[in-house]
Amino acid sequence: MPSRTSYVGRFAPSPTGPLHLGSLACAMASWVDARAHEGTWLVRIEDIDPPRDIPGADRLILELLAAYGMTSDRAVVWQHDRNERYEEIFNDLKDRHLVYGCACTRGEIFAADAQLGLARGVYPGTCRNGTQGRPPRAWRFAATSDPVSFVDRWCGLQTQNVEKETGDFVVRRADGLWAYQLAVVIDDADAGITDVVRGQDLLDNTPRQMLLQRAIGAASPRYMHIPLVTDAHGDKLSKQRKAAAATSEDRLGTLDALWVHLGFERIGADNVNAFWQEAINQWKERWCSI
Numbered sequence: 001m002p003s004r005t006s007y008v009g010r011f012a013p014s015p016t017g018p019l020h021l022g023s024l025a026c027a028m029a030s031w032v033d034a035r036a037h038e039g040t041w042l043v044r045i046e047d048i049d050p051p052r053d054i055p056g057a058d059r060l061i062l063e064l065l066a067a068y069g070m071t072s073d074r075a076v077v078w079q080h081d082r083n084e085r086y087e088e089i090f091n092d093l094k095d096r097h098l099v100y101g102c103a104c105t106r107g108e109i110f111a112a113d114a115q116l117g118l119a120r121g122v123y124p125g126t127c128r129n130g131t132q133g134r135p136p137r138a139w140r141f142a143a144t145s146d147p148v149s150f151v152d153r154w155c156g157l158q159t160q161n162v163e164k165e166t167g168d169f170v171v172r173r174a175d176g177l178w179a180y181q182l183a184v185v186i187d188d189a190d191a192g193i194t195d196v197v198r199g200q201d202l203l204d205n206t207p208r209q210m211l212l213q214r215a216i217g218a219a220s221p222r223y224m225h226i227p228l229v230t231d232a233h234g235d236k237l238s239k240q241r242k243a244a245a246a247t248s249e250d251r252l253g254t255l256d257a258l259w260v261h262l263g264f265e266r267i268g269a270d271n272v273n274a275f276w277q278e279a280i281n282q283w284k285e286r287w288c289s290i
């Protein structure tokens with residue numbers, strides 16, 4: 001099998017708390033996919049939301065990844081260091097009239113949705129042609145009306161009409177912070193990411209990110225969206241729901257449990273290195289031609 005040495009993957013956690021098992025599953029899948037492709041694996045800390053970020057969580061996340069044998073092949077990137085770069089791209093999009101200021105409040109958007117029969121929260125394009133003298137709050141990317149399609153390695157063919165399903169979306173928030181969609185696209189492009197492996201909670205964000213990639217002239221990576229780890233009630237594990245943090249105790253048990261979650265059988269290795277060796281082989285066999 002020819003190796004794809006150009007493969008560059010990443011794991012990009014938000015430091016809003018310690019890693020829970022769902023995030024660890026994403027780290028595992030992106031790590032093993034990168035190793036199976038003999039590629040490069042990066043870690044990026046997505047700390048662009050200071051009100052939600054918890055001081056020190058980034059360090060805990062990196063320590064936990066290291067305890068599981070996952071370390072970034074290049075220097076770890078923190079999004080808070082990249083504001084100037086986001087500003088540069090944002091100004092370029094503004095100059096090209098691909099983003100525009102929006103003066104609408106959430107309440108106004110919901111009221112317009114109800115009136116126009118749109119799903120709640122879909123931006124109805126009110127400010128596309130100006131804010132009627134009101135000061136802009138957020139900045140939105142003008143979505144195109146043609147459907148965006150891609151083949152997800154896990155979920156298969158996906159198609160979304162961004163204009164209809166989300167409307168023009170925010171790239172700079174009303175509080176002045178960068179929206180996730182903009183930062184993630186610029187960071188992936190600058191790092192030369194070829195493969196994104198992440199949770200299915202982000203599957204429906206992908207078409208928005210692909211529109212931004214086209215706008216900034218970046219190639220779209222391949223995508224694989226893995227199933228979310230759920231709790232005993234079937235709810236997604238998340239930091240908001242106060243899901244239990246993953247710990248470095250019983251690492252082999254945890255790795256095996258997550259491996260089963262990813263559709264494989266328990267490996268039952270004696271140590272973490274041996275686990276990964278076997279996992280990489282199994283992953284290669286199942287996923288590396290796809």
Ligand SMILES: [Zn+2]
Pocket residue numbers: 101102103104125126127128
């Ligand atoms: Zn508006």
